Amino acid sequence: MVGHALRAFCAALLAVPAVACSAAAQDELFTKLLVDRDGVVTVTDRELAAAGARFADGEIARLRLTLRGADVPALLRRLPAGSADGRFDLTFVGERPHGEKTWDDPFVRDNVYLLRVSGPGEEPRRLERIRAPRPAPGTPLDASPSTVHLEDNRKLIRFTSPKVPDEVWFWAEVKATDKAATSVPVPLEAVARDGTARLRVRMVGYSHLPESPDHTVDVTWNGEPLGQAEWDGETGHVFEADLPAVKVREGENALGLRALGARTKGIDLVLLDWVEVTYPRKHVVAPGGQTPLTLADGALARFGTPSDLLVFDVERARAYEVPSRGGTALFAAPASGSPKPAAGMRPYLAVAKGGARAPRAVAVSRPADLTAEGLGARYLVVTHPRLRAEAERIARVRAEQGLPSLVVDVEDLYDRFNHGFLHPSAIRDFLAVAARTWKPAPRYVLLMGDASWDYKNATVSDSDYADWHWSPQWPRVMPKNTSNVYGKKDLPNDRQLVPTWQYQSPWGHSASDNYFAAFAGPDKPPDLAVGRIPAATPEEARAAVDKILLYERLSPGELRSALFITNEELAFQRATDSLVSEAERQGYEVRRVYPLPDAPANAESTQALVDAFDAGQAFVLFNGHGGRYIWRTAATDLKKNADLFTLADLDRLAETKGLPVVVSLTCYSAPFDHPIADSIGEKLLRVDGKGAIAVVASSWRNSPPLELGRKLLQLLGGPGHERIGDAFVDAKKAAGDVMTISTYNLLGDPATLYRGPVPGLAKAAAPGPTSPEPNEDGEPNARPDPSR
Structure with a gap:
């Protein structure tokens, strides 16, 4: 049998013989317990069944819990017949997801615990439940050290290589220009009044100036000064201070941070990473609650609780039954054992009856087995369930064209290739397996779905993202480029459907779909043709699909016009003219729009672009300056004529069948992973019935790669390059440099059949007019016509 998702798709396409839809795998149930905070978790048979996970009586004893492939000890308890919770419950010590080098996982908010029936030879790992030994006489402890780690990863900061820290998400900006100190709430529970607490605050410098130290931050606790943090440069610093327990409040405390900038002429930008407080926490377990504690081996703990307790030994996978007598429970930590405790202390969790938490959610899936024998496809669509209907529609068309085609649910890839966790590597690992083992192997991969670099927050605000790296040019602010936001702040973070990879460019992180198909390394040319809608x-x-289907009704070579656009700078015009000559050699009928340096505004050039798009083009190339994700000029007076072609101009375009391949050789024409901002590359593809059939553009800053544009002109529509993706792959290989390979992406379907001139079939013709030859001073002898 084929997997459920695979079978459903194949059943819809049985009439199309080119669709590859054979697989040799049975449906397999994936039950995912989602946990977003530390503590003891219990899931019941009833909760599992409500989510669609129903286990036979003979399977219950074989239930196995894993996290990222590692076994997790779990306490399986059979319940009395007729229990409202069903036949059993399963209890384990859960934790929030952590990154390899960061407190929070960069990609997910939940840990994914997989619950499956163990196979032959597999033995589920169980948590041992035992009665606690009677404690020997001694002095009991009513409190023990507890560490609270607070971190709110709200702000994504842009760092430039090679200075990229492990953590790029931060809680708050602390600036010398702030009118008041930054106040950070620090809530603490069950504070004992005896002893000493320890405060640790990690900050990272963002500005970097010659003065030393160039960062000075005043630190206060509940309004009382604790001292100053001083350090240098774009580095991390941990401020530490002792706090008398009497200064630590039950409930909310206030940490104050104020950057001074005294040595640096008022310039000091600092990023708050996290706050930790280790304090004496009382051994109090409320009814239906749980309490963390740390104990040395052999220590005796006394709990104030009316309930019997289960005390979980986190390191040694045990749960001790501890009775309560007269509102007090005594627990003696084992005197010795393996492994040896770190720093002489071990973590425990004391849980009252009913105190275990439910998982944040229970999710069930039956992912297709995409490693089964007999699979094959030349055309793949990786998509999100939200867009599956359109993915199947374009796959059906490709199958009718003779490309064996398959739609793959991106969530199946997380389940099969990354233990249920969202991560771009799941897509890459799947494609590598398919390229190596499938017959036929994939050639074209369409990623149908938007991406977002913000995996963490439920809402998104443009003010939370630094667009540029700090520079003395912007000494007192977080650099912004006034991007074209979809709306006001605090929009739902709902555009993360198919993730992309973040390539670390010299100007910061940049979306790179190249990663998915570059099996020799993420900065190598792609082995498959990958595009994205x-x-x-x-x-x-x-x-987008409607545009593709209408476009492909045209005949090869039916579109013959090409439009070339640049700005008023002579160097850009000369470079663009070299591409114009190439286009004319390939049989294109060329039109140019070159703004004039002394034009009072860009209105004439902008209208020329609108008219050219409306007339229908095969190929459009822009070579110049990009700004705010649009096309712009570099005039002296930026307020007068900066913006050449904007997102608003795309709304003015008329519908046409003559949709071009747009090649945008400029900065950030298509940062499609921006959570809240639109771009000209995305909107060209997205506008209904107009714009572009495909866009080749960079996701962030770069130097225009003219060779990429030249090779696309030479290859598009030619033998072996009838489909746009084939030309894109070979043009990248010819361009060669890492920045172009990694940051230039194809927006559109890589299997789209090109309808522009066919190289080699064009009549030989003398090159058309180019920019005037320069005079002895290097200036043009005549002014170019802006709409030529």
Whole structure:
């Protein structure tokens, strides 16, 4: 049998013989327990069944819990017949997801615990439940050290290589220009009044100036000064201070941070990473609650609780039954054991009856087995369930064209290739397996779905993202580029459907779909033709697919016009003219729009672009300056004529069948992973019935790669390059440099059949007019016509 998702798709395409839909795998149930905070977790048979996970009586004893492939000890308890919770419950010590080098996982908010029936030879790991030994006489402890780690990863900061720290998400900006100190709430529970607490605050310098130290931050606790943190440069620093327990409040405390900038002329930018407080916490377990504690081996703990307790030994996978007598429970930590405790202390969790938490959610899936024998496809669509109908529609068309085709649910890839966790590597690992083992192997991969670099927050605000790295040019602010936001702040973070990879460019992180198909290394040329339709809704996906289907009704070579655009700088015009000559050699009828340096505004050039798009083009190339994710000029007076072609101008375009391949050789024309901002590359593809059939553009800053544009002109539509993706792959290989390979992406379907001139079939013709030859001073002898 084929897997459920695979079978459903194949059943819809049985009439199309080119669709590859054979697989040799049975349906397999994946039950995912989602946990977003530390503590003891219990899931019941009833909760599992409500989510669709129903286990036979003979399977219950074989239930196995894993986290990222590692076994997790779990306490399996059979319940009395007729229990409201069903036949059993399963209890384990859960934790929030952590990154390899960071407190929070960079990609997910939940840990994914997989619950499956163990196979032959597999033995589920069980948590041992035992009665606690009677404690020997001694002085009991009413409190023990407890560490609270607070971290709110709200702000994504742009760092430039090679200075990228492990952590790029931060809690708050602390600036010398702030009118008041930054106040950070620090809530603490069950504070004992005896002893000493320890405060640790990690900050990272963002500004970097010659003065030393160039960062000075005043630190206060509940309004009382604790001292100053001083350090240098774009580095991390941990401020530490002792706090008398009497200064630590039950409930909310206030940490104050104020950057001074006294040595640096008022310039000091600091990023708050996290706050930790280790304090004496009382051994109090409320009814239906749980309490963390740390104990040395052999220590005696006394709990104030009316309930019997289960005390979980986190390191040694045991749960001790501890009775309560007269509102007090005594627990003696084992005197010795293995492994030896770190720093002389071991972590425990004391849980009252009913105090275990439920998972944040229970999710069930039956992912297709995409490693089964007999699979094959030349055309793959990796998509999100939200867009599946449009993915199947384009796959059906490709199958009818003779490309064996398959739609793959991206969530199946997380389950099969990354233990249920969202991560771009799951897509890459799947494609590597398919390229190595499938017959036929994939050639074209369409990623249908938008991406977002913010995996963490439920809402998104443009003010939370630094667009540029700090520079003395912007000494007192977090650099922004006034991007084209979809709306106001605090929009739902709902555009993360198919993730992309973050390539670390010299100007910061940049979206790179190249990663998915570059099996020799993420900065190597791709082995497969990968494109993306950055749609977030079915309507956006439908508009893109409609355009493709209408475009491919044209005949090869039916579109012959090419439009070349640059700015008023002579160097850009000369470089663009070299591409114009190439286009004319390939049989294109060329039009140019070159703004004039002394034009009072860009209105004439902008209208020329609108008219050219409306007339229908095969190929459009822009070579110049990009700004705020649009096309712009570099005029002296930026307020007068900076913006050449904006997102608003795309709304003015008329519908046409003559949709071009747009090549944008400029900075950030298509940062499709921006959570809240639109770009000209995305909107060209997304607008209904107009714009572009495909866009080749960079996701962040770069130097225009002219060779990429030249090779696309030479290859598009030629033998072996009838489909746009084939030309894109070989043009990248010819361009060669890492920045172009990694940051230039194809927006559109890589299997789209090109309808522009066919190289080699064009009549030989003398090159058309180019920019005037320069005079002895290097200036043009005549002014170019802006709409030529």
